[in-house]
Amino acid sequence: MAGVDYLADERNKAQFDVDAMKIVWAGSRHAFEVSDRISKLVANDPAFAKDERTMMPRKELFKNTLRKAAYAWKKINELRLSEEEASKLRFYVDEPAFTDLHWGMFVPFIKGQGTDEQQQKWLSLAYKMQIIGCYAQTELGHGSNVQGLETTATFDPQTDEFVIHSPTLTSSKWWPGGLGKVSTHAVVFARLITDGKEYGVHGFIVQLRSLEDHQPLPGVTVGDIGMKFGNGAYNTMDNGVLRFDHVRIPRDHMLMRFSQVTRDGKYKQSDVPRQLVYGTMVYVRQTIVQDASSALSRAVCIATRYSAVRRQFGSQNGGPETQVIDYKTQQSRLFPLLASAYAFRFAGEWLKWLYTDVTQRLQANDFSTLPEAHACTAGLKSLTTSATADAIEECRKLCGGHGYLCTSGLPELFAVYVPACTYEGDNIVMLLQVARFLMKTVSQLAFGKQLTGTIAYMGRLEHLMECRCSVQKAEDWLNPSAVLEVFEARAARMSVSGAQRLSNFTNPEEGFAELSADLVEAAVAHCQLIVVSKFIEKLQQDIPGQGVKEQLKALCGIYYLYLLHKHQGDFLATSCITPKQASLANDLLRTLYSQVRPNAVALVDAFNYTDHYLGSILGCYDGNVYAKLYDAAWKDPLNESVVPDGYQEFIRPLLKRQLGNAKL
């Protein structure tokens, strides 16, 4: 049946121009073109095949990733790919690898924290991959609290060197990706000690392995930390452990852009403003939000296509059964996730703009927007990664039993995605930062401080504390300004109520600790407002393509009404809406589900994912799910023989009641 499109009916139903939507999703025609070309290049090259990934034992899996990384680098050079193309290629290879840390952390960090000379020296090596670097911050005993790291870097004026040392077991570096087996170098974070005094945690470039035979250098103990969640997933990555026994590095391996140690051991701040480091942080978090929309859209694509293929119950007179996507329960679980994928996409797009804006201001020594940008990116990092992790698992459940098979792609997608909730800032720690920012903002309102960006709404606090939602019938919930006001009022009222309760404590720190769980909810409300408002702003732009804007409007409606329903308790408790208005919102939500239903498959086609990237039989483009599942099963190593290995020793004696003498 090759060539048959089992989803053709669904595609014919679509009421909008899918090609135009593809460009909206990609962000621009150029971005679409690069993405489309590179994803096909990867998909069509058998060297990048990944279907056997979950069946490989760790060593084989890891070796295969080394091969792919080398092959990808060869291709990148042969085809003279641009930086943009090269990074897309690594993205579509779709396998965590040491190169992620080399390009994503090591290089940017040296760019951000190295002096000009340091950049010249190290980046020229790194760009050609003549050295491979990783980012060694976390230790066995310290992750979130970076200031608590225990590794030391003690300056020895006698030899003009730093001595890097791991004084305790808990000071062992633990987790850095690319460290365990591959990296030749690392940016190592350690407490700087000079002249008998400690100056806090700083970054140092440390060579770990010989460039000749890859053996660890003297004093360096290094290895892999072992298996992680899932089969393939992050097990293609050599997250590592690292201990130093008085390892000496030249003084100029300290990254000295912001501070330095002089030849005679004096510690000095440079005149480069430290705030510049936040630029990098905004950049990294923006990519995390982008990645969230990628992972989420992938899961949603699989669940949507399979829900259109899968039929269960409801057959009348022997006719075909109902497609499970037609069940309202299925829609009410799936479509909000589809809407979230689009919502996070646009939030990520806006964060790109924010990054440019922040960078320009920093260059002009304008630090005024930093606290707001910092809180906003911390919050969106937390919101989008948590939602995406949950959504992937929900998509898996939406596929019933078959979602539990690795060939569905969803178990691995979940396993590889979830650490995003933990790395680059634990999501609760992030929300606590947002909460602090909100409490500070409220407490400063009295002083008439000018509020800009995503916190500007707090400037209209008086109005927001008393406004009443005007919705009277379901369709009134389609009015963007009514919606925005309700989300603003909820966020503002929750913050104010938190601040009021804080003021009952004599010690504000104790109060913050005691109320922190509630304050985190206020932070979530603030972050949801940001995503909703960015989606609404997007719709105020000119968006070409027949029917495209209508679909996005429906998705935007689903997104905010779903949040409204899910957090109904917040909205009602703060009297932002009435029970009647909540119920009207739910009525409209159902209508929007029906509106999206005929467009669902086309809306996930717009992500333009190849079957290779998707890596899922349930989500395959042509919907020929059952034949592919059946064929794939036979490739499991267990099926190499009909009678399993172990039959003679363990099954036969059991059946024959001859276990008595068996060696087990």
Place this chain on the structure above:
Amino acid sequence: MAGVDYLADERNKAQFDVDAMKIVWAGSRHAFEVSDRISKLVANDPAFAKDERTMMPRKELFKNTLRKAAYAWKKINELRLSEEEASKLRFYVDEPAFTDLHWGMFVPFIKGQGTDEQQQKWLSLAYKMQIIGCYAQTELGHGSNVQGLETTATFDPQTDEFVIHSPTLTSSKWWPGGLGKVSTHAVVFARLITDGKEYGVHGFIVQLRSLEDHQPLPGVTVGDIGMKFGNGAYNTMDNGVLRFDHVRIPRDHMLMRFSQVTRDGKYKQSDVPRQLVYGTMVYVRQTIVQDASSALSRAVCIATRYSAVRRQFGSQNGGPETQVIDYKTQQSRLFPLLASAYAFRFAGEWLKWLYTDVTQRLQANDFSTLPEAHACTAGLKSLTTSATADAIEECRKLCGGHGYLCTSGLPELFAVYVPACTYEGDNIVMLLQVARFLMKTVSQLAFGKQLTGTIAYMGRLEHLMECRCSVQKAEDWLNPSAVLEVFEARAARMSVSGAQRLSNFTNPEEGFAELSADLVEAAVAHCQLIVVSKFIEKLQQDIPGQGVKEQLKALCGIYYLYLLHKHQGDFLATSCITPKQASLANDLLRTLYSQVRPNAVALVDAFNYTDHYLGSILGCYDGNVYAKLYDAAWKDPLNESVVPDGYQEFIRPLLKRQLGNAKL
């Protein structure tokens, strides 16, 4: 530092008698004694070691499980273990295996659906494991909708045989555990056809493999369906695929307790009431609720102990940092799960009673309580498994980065647990059944039908529709009858509102379909009420042990207040409580967290889990987490060599810029 208890301080803080709590948790002194003895027997026997499980390739993993199953059976026979002890032993071996289906589905099903002669014949073989059986219902194309199965069993009067056949690809049996590589026999579900007429789906005992050489019998194609979620997890199980090409079985292999086909091909119902099958269903679901409390308590035990070991931030004057269990955000995520573990334990205990009650009534031909028991068990199955799956992942996140390592035990616990949300009834399909039952109950209220059991509260509908919650200060939320009334009112009002909206539809089926997502929320409210009320009932019993009841009261409070906060929207929208009362509930919740805090480690010690069963370094009894993590890392296969396999081919040429000629 062997022998040091890093959690001793925590254990000294406990304000209750842990040994007494262990007996409450186990259900009885006898149950505790058996559980304690068998779990230690398994833990101390190196044949049952499981630490290498996540590193084994599939074939090795599977063979190892065959070995353990044979060894366990040998032990069971040698030690002449009782049925209770044998099943505990399999439980503590903690590895999905073909024996689960043999003992858990094949045997009970023959007991339930076989005639006396059939039982005599098949059970005597099965009890001695001279045959190994599985349960082959689900097909590639049909799971939830059992009536849609496609496999046929056509009676051939000529030979007095049934012909079992797989007419389509989608009719291939798919998923049955133990089928892929081990089972010699299966209960196969197929559409019975005789005399040219179809009589729906029935069960047949079909031999699949030769008892001599384990080869599939003629016409049987059978294999494993491939890798599933996680590394070890369910990959120790041979979930299988099975196709029949006109396989013939004797007529008396049809399970004939409820209906039969005569020698001349006539289909006949027997006079045994069909309702008896529901007894088995109640039994199976009761074990699922028990399993939920086991899995959840395990995850909570790991996260609680580790949260007491882990310190992060908050160091004053160089002193130790704060234990993360002292953060209110950590408590507000963890303690409700601890409370849920106890709540589900008591719900499970009550379901055991319900099963006895239902069985006795069935034997007396009293079917009156069946619909209620059916809805209640379906609902609790859904509620407890969904909550447990989410909770395990939350516990993993509560452990920060280290929770992502397989040695934390949590990834595998999640992967092995989640299918419980899907098998034995997809959780949404279950809730839809509860919703139907609720709508039917409401519609019949007018006819004055007597309501009993978990639905009795609907008999007080008039009162529940108008009652007002009397809570005026936080402690008023400690009053169990006030709490029960609020939960009853919420459930009742949500059901009634659903029924009212249903009545606006001319076609009630269409209405149900359209409103199903909302009705599912009413079903959840009903099920939560059941769990809360069973916890409260438990506390009305006499519970010995110093301080034990106080702890359980605190946990019960945390459980219902957590639900109240999480579903605040329901309670407010139905005007069961006011925003002020919701906020008071939250205040009390924080107080209860502080109350539980010093007892947390002791409350998880009360589960009495061995380190073997727990399978988690983060959760190990002595809290010596870091040394164990460090030592375990070196056992990963990747660490067999310092320089990784693949260095010469892929890393060195890359560093040396010699990829041009490399074969990749």
